[in-house]
Amino acid sequence: MDDLYREIIIEHYKNPSYRGHLDPHDIQFADNNPLCGDHIEITLQVSEDGKVSDARFDGHGCAISQASADLLIESIIGKPLDEVKALKKDHILELLGIDLGPVRLKCALLSLKVLKAGVYGLGEASDELVE
Amino acid sequence: MTLNVSQIRSQFPILQRETANGVPLVYLDSTATSQKPLAVIEAMNDFYRRSNANIHRGVHTLAEEATALYEEARKKIAKFVNAPDARQVIFTRNTTESINLVAYTWARANLKEGDLAILTEMEHHSNLVPWHILQAERGIRLEFIPVKDDFTLDLETYRSLLDQGPKLVSFTHMSNVLGTINPVDEMIRLAHDVGAVTVIDGAQSVPHFSVDVQALDVDFLAFSAHKMCGPTGIGALYGKTSLLEKMPPFLGGGDMIKEVKLRSFRANTIPAKFEAGTPAIAEAVGFGAAADYLLSVGMDAIAIHEHQITEYALDRLEEIPGVKLFGPTADKKGGVAAFSLDGVHPHDVAQILDRDGVAVRAGHHCAQPLHEKFGLPATSRASFYLYNTKGEVDKLVDGIYKVKKYFA
Numbered sequence: 001m002d003d004l005y006r007e008i009i010i011e012h013y014k015n016p017s018y019r020g021h022l023d024p025h026d027i028q029f030a031d032n033n034p035l036c037g038d039h040i041e042i043t044l045q046v047s048e049d050g051k052v053s054d055a056r057f058d059g060h061g062c063a064i065s066q067a068s069a070d071l072l073i074e075s076i077i078g079k080p081l082d083e084v085k086a087l088k089k090d091h092i093l094e095l096l097g098i099d100l101g102p103v104r105l106k107c108a109l110l111s112l113k114v115l116k117a118g119v120y121g122l123g124e125a126s127d128e129l130v131e
Numbered sequence: 132m133t134l135n136v137s138q139i140r141s142q143f144p145i146l147q148r149e150t151a152n153g154v155p156l157v158y159l160d161s162t163a164t165s166q167k168p169l170a171v172i173e174a175m176n177d178f179y180r181r182s183n184a185n186i187h188r189g190v191h192t193l194a195e196e197a198t199a200l201y202e203e204a205r206k207k208i209a210k211f212v213n214a215p216d217a218r219q220v221i222f223t224r225n226t227t228e229s230i231n232l233v234a235y236t237w238a239r240a241n242l243k244e245g246d247l248a249i250l251t252e253m254e255h256h257s258n259l260v261p262w263h264i265l266q267a268e269r270g271i272r273l274e275f276i277p278v279k280d281d282f283t284l285d286l287e288t289y290r291s292l293l294d295q296g297p298k299l300v301s302f303t304h305m306s307n308v309l310g311t312i313n314p315v316d317e318m319i320r321l322a323h324d325v326g327a328v329t330v331i332d333g334a335q336s337v338p339h340f341s342v343d344v345q346a347l348d349v350d351f352l353a354f355s356a357h358k359m360c361g362p363t364g365i366g367a368l369y370g371k372t373s374l375l376e377k378m379p380p381f382l383g384g385g386d387m388i389k390e391v392k393l394r395s396f397r398a399n400t401i402p403a404k405f406e407a408g409t410p411a412i413a414e415a416v417g418f419g420a421a422a423d424y425l426l427s428v429g430m431d432a433i434a435i436h437e438h439q440i441t442e443y444a445l446d447r448l449e450e451i452p453g454v455k456l457f458g459p460t461a462d463k464k465g466g467v468a469a470f471s472l473d474g475v476h477p478h479d480v481a482q483i484l485d486r487d488g489v490a491v492r493a494g495h496h497c498a499q500p501l502h503e504k505f506g507l508p509a510t511s512r513a514s515f516y517l518y519n520t521k522g523e524v525d526k527l528v529d530g531i532y533k534v535k536k537y538f539a
Contacts, residue, residue, distance in 0.1 A: 010537070010538065037494065037502065037508035037509045038478075039508065061478070061508075062476035062477075062478035062479045062482075063475075063476060063478075063479045064478070065476075065478075066476075107478060
């Protein structure tokens with residue numbers, strides 16, 4: 001099997017480290033990918049100095065969307081919220097280390113869109129957030 | 132009657148190609164859109180090479196030819212569904228637009244606040260959202276015939292809903308996910324007994340078996356060309372003359388008028404009344420060619436072939452541990468096999484199958500409420516048409532075993 005299902009993706013899909021729901025949390029947001037019904041919820045705790053002190057994702061979807069979410073959460077814990085706000089598509093592609101076609105890209109980017117809609121306090125996870 | 136499938140396959144240029152990985156294409160996604168035979172491709176090509184002109188009102192040779200070809204296509208589609216008169220066939224963009232046409236014209240002229248429309252839980256979004264819009268605008272009431280655990284409609288509930296005096300009953304002939312073929316004869320008869328108007332979404336039925344609007348006595352039938360070997364961008368709405376003639380026009384513009392003054396217009400007669408602007412002329416020609424093609428193969432032979440493939444596919448899929456089929460038994464369904472695989476998302480199933488050239492669809496197939504009902508966010512769906520073979524089903528099954536190994 002080629003790159004798209006690299007072991008790292010299957011591993012994060014089958015055994016995610018950050019699946020769950022934080023309660024209490026400072027930021028919570030959830031949205032769907034209308035294409036395939038993938039669903040991601042993200043909860044964050046933010047420390048007084050404006051850093052992500054802890055984070056979790058929950059939801060269901062394909063290996064790409066769920067592995068991306070797990071890798072994304074791992075990458076933002078300890079980061080200043082301002083840095084999280086600036087994350088774009090490239091960040092996810094670097095984490096996954098693969099090229100994706102337009103359809104699967106939507107799966108991969110869902111968690112980042114949900115995360116950014118959450119930190120910006122928006123009502124909807126839109127494509128513009130990550131382009 | 133058996134189909135000569137290898138001969139049929141040779142008539143579809145796309146089936147000769149390989150996918151990105153250099154393996155032959157195994158196209159199991161005809162429920163989304165069918166492939167096109169040479170007869171259709173060449174009819175459209177010829178139109179642009181020889182006869183292209185705008186239709187109606189032109190008097191030059193090409194305009195005459197193009198108009199004749201366009202109207203001939205209408206006759207072919209009328210014949211295909213046994214409409215008594217070609218004027219009862221309105222060209223639209225697709226099934227979705229056909230249903231919307233009924234919702235925007237007939238329904239807005241005839242339904243008022245509190246009026247009941249009956250739909251089913253197995254509808255495609257195209258037979259849900261137009262009615263949601265009307266509900267928001269008019270305050271009509273929507274009720275849904277439930278889907279039972281055996282994936283067929285609950286006709287008991289349908290009968291009791293009919294007691295509430297619906298004005299409209301609109302439902303799919305064949306579910307695009309479950310494959311369930313609904314007992315439309317009986318459902319239409321029962322609806323007519325209480326004076327309701329009936330709409331059938333024929334997107335999945337008209338391409339796959341013989342649908343006769345006179346025998347069904349249906350009031351409106353919506354279907355698309357692209358699912359029946361024709362081009363995208365064109366579909367049809369069949370309607371009873373008495374209804375069509377009383378309906379207000381749909382879109383306003385050229386062709387749909389008899390006369391226009393600065394401050395008023397008089398609508399044209401049917402079918403032009405519903406066909407504003409330059410239509411998809413080459414596509415209509417292709418649509419007609421597709422109908423001719425399917426009739427030349429034989430709709431009964433196609434239906435038998437699909438049934439055999441479906442039966443075989445369901446048997447083979449059922450053998451695979453972790454595969455759950457989503458639909459009724461083969462005797463109650465058309466050529467669709469929707470399934471889930473334990474622990475693997477349908478997107479991943481579809482993606483890994485694609486490595487072996489096997490094209491299936493993954494997602495909610497524009498039937499989100501149906502998936503919600505059965506607690507599934509999405510399914511994988513293989514679907515079959517006249518050009519598919521049992522060998523292709525075997526490739527699908529081999530591919531699913533590969534998926535399992537990968538995610539084991």
